[in-house]
Every structure is written in C-alpha cells, then in structure tokens.
Amino acid sequence: MTNTIKEIAGANFILALxxxxxxxxxxxxxxxxxAMRSGATLAVVDPRKTExxxxxxxxxQINSGSDIALLNCMANVIIAxxxxNKExxxxxxxxxxxxxxxxxxxxPDYVESITGVSAETIKAVARGYALAKNATILYTMGITQHICGTHNVFAVANLAMLCGQIGKEFSGVNPLRGQNNVQGACDMGxxxxxxxxxxxxxxEESRAKFASAWGVQDLPAKPGLTLGELLDAAGTGDLxxxxxxxxxxxxxxxxxLHVTxxxxxxxxxxxxxxxxTETAELADVVLPAVSFAEKDGTFSNTExxxxxxxxxxxxxxxxxxxWEIICLVxxxxxxxxxxxxxxxxxxxxxxxxxSYGGISYARLEQGSIQWPCPTSDHPGTKYLHSGKFSRGLGKFYPVEYVSPDELPDVEYPLVLSTGRRLYHYHTGTMTQRTGALEVAYPEEYLEINxxxxxKISVCDGDKVKVTSRRGSVEVAARVTDTVTPGLVFTSFHYPEVAINQLTNPARDPISKIPEFKVCAVKITKL
Known part of the structure; x- marks a missing residue:
C-alpha cells in the first residue's frame, strides 16, 4: 500500500476494484x-454483488476481465x-x-458495451474520483489474477496520477495483500x-554486496523461475x-490435476x-515447521x-x-x-x-515501523511518493483492453470466478482444523444466478457437476442474485471441492500470475 490502513477512513472517495x-x-x-459514516462516497467494481x-x-457490476476498459473510460471522461489535476x-x-x-x-458508450456498466454510471464515478479532495483506490486479486493483471495495475496507477490522488495523505494506490506476511516475504526476496x-x-552491485555479506565468491546473475514456470520445468523433466x-x-x-x-x-x-497438506502427502521428505505462536520473528503487513x-x-x-530448518539444510x-x-x-x-536499514528488534520493541526506514533515527514512512516518485517523474503507461484468455462458448457457456469466504483461509490447512470455523461455515457451495x-432445472441445495476443459468437481448449488447471469462463483478453500482443478493456467506475460478469475465451464445437475 502506498498509504496506511487508517488513512482509508479519511478519504472522501473510495474506489474499490x-x-x-x-x-x-x-x-x-x-x-x-x-469513512462512509463521515460522508465518503464508495464505488465498488466487482462482478459479484458482495456485502x-x-x-x-x-x-x-462489470463483466469479468473488463477492468482496463473501465479504467481507460474513466480517464477518457476526466480528460474530456x-x-x-493539471498541476x-x-x-x-x-x-x-x-x-x-x-x-x-x-x-462511455463504447465501454458500456464491453463492461455492461451504464455510460452514465461510469461518468458519475469518474467525476467523483477526480473531483474528490482525497480519493483512495483499494484493489486485490480481482485486478491481478488476469492475463492482463499487470496492465490492470498500470491502468490503476494512470488514473491515480491523472487526478493527483497519490503522494499525499488519505489517497494512494493500495493493494490489500491476501496473506499476513506476503508483503514481508516479497520484501525479503x-x-x-x-x-x-x-x-x-x-x-552487478547488488550481487557483489550480497556475495560479500554471505561470504561467497559470486552469485548468479540470471533471474530464477516463478512458481508456474517451476511446475512447467518439472513437467518437461528439466527440473x-x-x-x-x-x-x-x-x-x-x-x-x-496437472500440478499433481x-x-x-x-x-x-x-x-x-x-x-x-495435500501437497505434503506427495513428498519424499516432510520437514515439520512451527506456527506463528512457536517462533520469534517479524511480519511485514500490507501497509x-x-x-x-x-x-x-x-x-x-x-x-x-x-530459519532453523534452512540453516540445518x-x-x-x-x-x-x-x-x-x-x-x-x-x-x-x-x-x-x-529500506529496512533503520529497523532492529530494539526499535520494534518500542512499536511497529513502516518501511522505507533507511536509518536508525528515521521514523518510518507513513505514505509513499511525497514530493516525487522513486524514478523521479511518474510515467503514464497507456494500456489496451484485451479479453480474457478463455471465453464462454456453446460447450462451456458460463464463466467461473474464484475467491475467498469470510470464515476460511487459503486452502483450509489451518482454518478447517479449528473445531469452530468448520461449524460456522461447514461446506462450500457454488453461487449461480x-x-x-x-435452464438446467437446478434448485437451491442441489448437487451439480462443474466442468471445464481441465477437470470436474461436484458441489452444492446456491441460487442467488449475488452473481449475474452467465457467472458462477465459489472459493478454493475446500479439498472436497478442489475448484482449481478447473481453473485456467494461462498467465500474465509480465507477472506470470494465472488467470484464476475467468474460465469457461458447464454445469450439469446430478
């Protein structure tokens, strides 16, 4: 996040993507x-009718994968x-x-045909964002888990810079991280x-610095592989x-199924x-780690x-x-x-x-610190890009809308999107072992309009088979207006409903993140 969590409450306009x-x-x-109790306006961009x-x-309520068209249209309206923010x-x-x-x-008229959102609504939201004293953008994997995820983020940044809604309090571009220390993991390389x-x-200067710190002669200059690329290499036998x-x-x-x-x-x-875990069951060796409550360390959160x-x-x-296991290995x-x-x-x-140069356990005993914190007397940085960007001038990156990799057709007429539920986390490794959360949310279901x-004579609670070009799962149906016609949704928390057996491995060419949010499926009643 460029800004802090608490600053959201001070925004006059919140665009949640x-x-x-x-x-x-x-x-x-x-x-x-x-923020809303203080009079802020909230605009939510989501194919689902969430809370x-x-x-x-x-x-x-856009068509899945049409974010760039929407964001470009907002920029179009603001410029027209x-x-x-000319200054x-x-x-x-x-x-x-x-x-x-x-x-x-x-x-607006052209983009209405792509997104399904009325031209007047797009214009109203564009004006609200541009004219707000302080506007903030929040986004998560509904923006990044597309074949154009990186370009989606470019379009978000373009909008923030166009309106000067960055580099100041109560504004910014704020991705909300999906796990408690994923920010820290990325920070640590x-x-x-x-x-x-x-x-x-x-x-070369980075390699030389780390080689010296680690007492080795040199370090590889070639970047490694992403997770998806590692699995590809395992499939070909190169890994x-x-x-x-x-x-x-x-x-x-x-x-x-291909991953397995x-x-x-x-x-x-x-x-x-x-x-x-299901992955550990395939392992030749399982090394037992400890939970958060059994170790010392730090978490670096989304802000x-x-x-x-x-x-x-x-x-x-x-x-x-x-860290002890890694040292032993x-x-x-x-x-x-x-x-x-x-x-x-x-x-x-x-x-x-x-960026962590001024952070130590001694200082952290007095309270948390936001990076960048370059020296031991630096207070930490509340919000980024004040006065100037790290590269100097902020660069607009114009990006074109592209459709998702896999669209519905006669054989697979519906779009499947995946996400999370309130009561569970990731693949349920922890939350389905509590004895309490499983009672509050005992089984998964598929949202269907x-x-x-x-059309397929399905009633609420009926079991259905959901099939894509890659696999099938069985799940109970929940008939609801949370999703629009043509869209179905479920989470990836449940081993019994291993929905990622269906999802599309097509990746963003820059970030290499797969397109979890759009794949074509068909549904049959059991």
Whole structure:
C-alpha cells in the first residue's frame, strides 16, 4: 500500500476494484465503513454483488476481465471534461499525451458495451474520483489474477496520477495483500528476480554486496523461475527436485490435476509445513515447521508495517522454526549457515536492505515501523511518493483492453470466478482444523444466478457437476442474485471441492500470475 490502513477512513472517495473487502479483509473494511459514516462516497467494481457492494453508493457490476476498459473510460471522461489535476500532471509526470491518445477511443458508450456498466454510471464515478479532495483506490486479486493483471495495475496507477490522488495523505494506490506476511516475504526476496528490498539480481552491485555479506565468491546473475514456470520445468523433466515451504499448490494452483501430475514426476520433493497438506502427502521428505505462536520473528503487513512476532509456546516434537530448518539444510549441503537467533538475521537484513536499514528488534520493541526506514533515527514512512516518485517523474503507461484468455462458448457457456469466504483461509490447512470455523461455515457451495439455474432445472441445495476443459468437481448449488447471469462463483478453500482443478493456467506475460478469475465451464445437475 502506498498509504496506511487508517488513512482509508479519511478519504472522501473510495474506489474499490476487485476486492471483497468485508470478507477477505474484514479489519480493513472497518476503515471503509468509518469513512462512509463521515460522508465518503464508495464505488465498488466487482462482478459479484458482495456485502461491500451492498454498502456502496455505486456498484459497477462489470463483466469479468473488463477492468482496463473501465479504467481507460474513466480517464477518457476526466480528460474530456478537463477535470484532471493539471498541476500534478505537469510537474510530476511524463507521457500524458500518450495516455490521452490511447484513452480517446474508450468513450462511455463504447465501454458500456464491453463492461455492461451504464455510460452514465461510469461518468458519475469518474467525476467523483477526480473531483474528490482525497480519493483512495483499494484493489486485490480481482485486478491481478488476469492475463492482463499487470496492465490492470498500470491502468490503476494512470488514473491515480491523472487526478493527483497519490503522494499525499488519505489517497494512494493500495493493494490489500491476501496473506499476513506476503508483503514481508516479497520484501525479503522471495521472488525469482530480486534480493531483499527489491534489489535486482541482474545488477552487478547488488550481487557483489550480497556475495560479500554471505561470504561467497559470486552469485548468479540470471533471474530464477516463478512458481508456474517451476511446475512447467518439472513437467518437461528439466527440473528434478523441488523444496516447497508453506504452500499447497495441489489445491491453490490452477489446473491442479496437472500440478499433481508434475509433482509426482519429480525425482525428489521436500515439503516444509505445519500440517500434512495435500501437497505434503506427495513428498519424499516432510520437514515439520512451527506456527506463528512457536517462533520469534517479524511480519511485514500490507501497509509496509514491520511488527514483531514473539514465541508464546514451545514447539511440539521435532518441529523447528523455518530459519532453523534452512540453516540445518544449508549446513548439511556444505554451506555453514550459523545464525544464533531471528534477531541476528534481522540485523543482517538491515545491513543489506536500504529500506529496512533503520529497523532492529530494539526499535520494534518500542512499536511497529513502516518501511522505507533507511536509518536508525528515521521514523518510518507513513505514505509513499511525497514530493516525487522513486524514478523521479511518474510515467503514464497507456494500456489496451484485451479479453480474457478463455471465453464462454456453446460447450462451456458460463464463466467461473474464484475467491475467498469470510470464515476460511487459503486452502483450509489451518482454518478447517479449528473445531469452530468448520461449524460456522461447514461446506462450500457454488453461487449461480436463478436464470442459469432454471435452464438446467437446478434448485437451491442441489448437487451439480462443474466442468471445464481441465477437470470436474461436484458441489452444492446456491441460487442467488449475488452473481449475474452467465457467472458462477465459489472459493478454493475446500479439498472436497478442489475448484482449481478447473481453473485456467494461462498467465500474465509480465507477472506470470494465472488467470484464476475467468474460465469457461458447464454445469450439469446430478
């Protein structure tokens, strides 16, 4: 997030794109409600009629995958009506004319035919965002999990810069992270092309710095593979072994039957986790890790806030903290890795990571800190891009609308979209072992519109088979107006309804994220 969670409450206009905030981020949604109680306008862009959409002043129930057309149209309206922030654009951005030329064809009437949202509604939302004193954009995987996910984000950034709604309090571009420490994992280089703090592995100075810190002669200059690319390499036999930590791709990755197949082809699979997941059941070796309550460390949350995690109980059996297991494995492989504590590792992080340079356990004992925090006397950074962008001028990246990779046809007439439910998390590894959440939300169902249900004589509660070009699952139907005709929805939390056996593995060519949000399916009554 460019801004803080609490700042959402101070916004005058909130544009929520592809985010089911009340279910997926219920604590953050409290700030949305607080803003609305103070008079803020909420516009929700989502194919589903979620609880957040029910709260909204505007619900733009777009056709799945048409976000770029909508965002370009908003820019078109703002430019045509000359209500963009001319001072901000002039002083802090470049390539405005290229954006203006690109969005010219995305007129409200044209985009209504793509998105299904009325031209008048699009114009009203565009005006509201542009003219608000402080407007914030919230988005999640409804924006990123498309073959054009990166371009979706470019379109979001274009809109924020066009209206000067970034680099100041109560505004910004704010992706809400889907897991408690996924921001921290990325910050620490759990990506194939960067070291910690997003320092590129292709940069010689970065490699030299880390080689020196780690006591080795040199480090590879070639970026590694993303998760999907790793599975591709396993499928072709180019990759022989894999080490999976805290991930359950047998349920969480698209075309999951293929994922299982390629993992079974590996010569050697290691899984490190706190439970015996569906993926761990395929492993040659399972390394028992510990939960958050059994280890020391830090979490860096969605607003870049680094917070201490403290051991509350001793680990069970032979389970160890992840860093301890990694040290033991590295040492056994010939590279002695001998840290004495998580605090010592934090000290190294500060030494090699400029954005974390001023963060230490001693400071974190006094309270959390938001990066960038370059020095020990720096207070941390509440919001980003104040005064200037990290690259200097903010660059407009004009992007064209493209349709999803897989569209409905005669054989597969419906669009399946997937997401999350309030009561469960990811693949249910933890939340379906509580003894309480399973009672509150015991089984999954498929949301289907009444007009589609009527065509196949399905009533509420009937069992149906959902089939795509990749597989089939059985699930109970819930007839509802939460989804529009032609759209069905369910979550990926339940092993019994392994919906990712159906989803499309087609990826964004830049981020390599699969298109979980759109695939073509057919439904038959059982």
């Amino acid at each position: 592809g985010t089911n905030t009340t279910e997926a981020h219920p604590i953050i949604s409290l700030q949305v409600r607080k 957040l959409a029910d709260l909204a002043n505007y619900h733009l 009506e000359e209500i963009w 901000f654009v002039q002083e802090r951005t470049e390539e405005f004319e290229a954006l203006k030329e690109m969005v010219a064809k995305y007129t 759990a990506l194939p092309n960067v070291f910690t703090g997003y320092q590129p592995v292709t940069a 022989k072994g894999m080490y999976i930590m805290g991930e359950n791709p047998v349920l969480s990755d698209p075309d999951a 197949h390629v993992l079974e082809k590996l010569d050697f699979l290691v899984v490190q986790d706190i439970f015996l 870049r806030r680094v917070q201490r995690v403290r051991k509350a109980v001793q680990p069970e059996g032979n389970a160890k903290a992840d 590295a040492t056994a492989m010939g590279y002695p890795m001998q840290y004495s504590s998580a605090g010592e590792i934090m000290d190294e992080i500060a030494q090699v990571t400029p 009444s007009s589609d249900a009527e």
